[in-house]
Amino acid sequence: xxxxxxxxxxxxxxxxxxxxxxxxxxxxxxxxxxxxxxxxxxxxxxxxxxxxxxxxxxxxxxxxxxxxxxxxxxxxxxx
Numbered sequence: 100x101x102x103x104x105x106x107x108x109x110x111x112x113x114x115x116x117x118x119x120x121x122x123x124x125x126x127x128x129x130x131x132x133x134x135x136x137x138x139x140x141x142x143x144x145x146x147x148x149x150x151x152x153x154x155x156x157x158x159x160x161x162x163x164x165x166x167x168x169x170x171x172x173x174x175x176x177x178x
Contacts, residue, residue, distance in 0.1 A: 107141050110149075119153035126150055 110118050122135055132150070136143045150157065 107139070107145070115149075115152070119149040122146060122149050123153035123155045126155055 122139075125135060126132070132143050132146050135141075135146045139146070141149075147157075
C-alpha cells in the first residue's frame with residue numbers, strides 16, 4: 100500500500116471522486132469513520148463529507164461490526 104501523505108489538500112474533480120469511492124469501499128467493508136480519519140490524517144467530518152459525496156449509506160453511530168455476545172446473567176435476570 101502506498102504511504103498516505105499527512106498533508107491533505109482539497110480534492111476536486113476526478114481525484115475527489117476516486118478518493119471518495121475508495122473511502123466508500125473501505126467503509127462498506129467495515130472500517131469506521133474514525134479509523135479512516137486516523138489512517139488518512141483527515142478529520143472525521145472530512146471523511147463523513149467524502150462518504151456522503153460518494154453516496155454511502157451510513158451506519159448508525161456506535162454500530163458494532165461483530166456481535167457483542169450474550170448478555171451477562173445479572174443483566175438478563177437469569178441465574
